[in-house]
Each structure stands twice: as structure tokens, then as C-alpha cells.
Amino acid sequence: MRTTRSYLALALAFVLVLTGQSMALARTAPGPDGQIVLCTGTGPVAVLVDDQGQPIGPSHICPDCALSLFQALAETAPEIAAPTSWLRAHPIEFTLVFHSPAPRPAVARGPPQAA
Template structure:
């Protein structure tokens, strides 16, 4: 079983590394063209000569970052309180007014 597994992994690495190299070296689209069809607008990516380029390749360097979107939960769970008893809090505002200290003049610093 182990030799077959090793051979399968080597074959998969050879095939995927070639497609990753092609995706890195492929030129990106120069622009896009919006076609109004009977079913709605369709966006077609075009090159510098106006020829359709086809689908955009996913960047192989950041393809694994797509798995981070699957890690987060869709919604946070809701927690409800079990108690219906409400406690009231009485707030008594207390204002204290402090007197400002009187201004005191001081002499300039002494020259040494």
C-alpha cells in the first residue's frame, strides 16, 4: 500500500505544480466587456486586443487563504437569560464642589 501511496503523491505533486506554474505565468485580463443578453448582463474578461481570455486562475500563493473563510461560524449563537427577576438600582447623584486653590506667585529660578 505504501509504494502506491508514495507514487500517487508524487504524481499529484507533478501535475499540480505544472498547473500552478501556468497560473503564475499567465497574463491577466486587460479589461472587461459587459454584454447585455436576454438573460441579463454578462461580464467577459478580454486581453489587450479585445479577445476573450476565459476564466481567471486563482492565485496559487493565496489559494489556501480561502479555507480561513470556512473556519469562522456563520452566526454567533444566541444566549437567553433564564431569570425573569429584575433588580432595580437606585442612583443618587452626589455633587461635590471643591474650591480652587488661590493663585500663588513664585519668584524666577535662581541663577547658579
């Protein structure tokens, strides 16, 4: 049992090292600047291109959102926990006090000196 856990820990560490590098590359990869739609005999095909118009290949799946694909493939919806207790809201009493500022004297500006 102990050797099985050791092998499992090593395998998980190895997978983490390999996928961590791929995640870093996918996060820093430049995105496409546009796409070119080619009309072929089997239907339209969109090709992603860079700023020079060269094809860049398929885009990577965002590693931050990749785990949400597991939820999309799940057979049942996630169970949302129901509230275990209710708290009564208490009203807040307050009064509004308005202060009017002292009137400021009017300050007019004359024309420029060197016009």
C-alpha cells in the same frame, strides 16, 4: 502496510508533478487588459478581454491564495494561542544632547558671465 505507504508516496509525487505544472502556468499567465460587460436577457455578463479585444476565458485562481479558501469553508474559527506568560516592560532612560553646528559663511553667487 509498507506497500500502502509506497503507493501513497507515489500518488502524492504524481499529484505534485501534475499540480506543479498548473501552478507555474497560472502564475505566468498574462492577466486581462479589461472587461466587456454584455447586457443579456438574463442579466449583465462580464467577459475578460486581452489587449486586442479578444476574450481570454475565465481567470485562474491564484495558487498562492488558494489555500485560504479552506479557511473560508471551515466551520469553526482558528484557535489563536493565548500568551503563556507575561513579561514586564522596563523603561529606557536616555538623555537628548543637541549640538548646534558652527555657522557657515554666506556664499552669494553673482550673475552669469556671458549673459
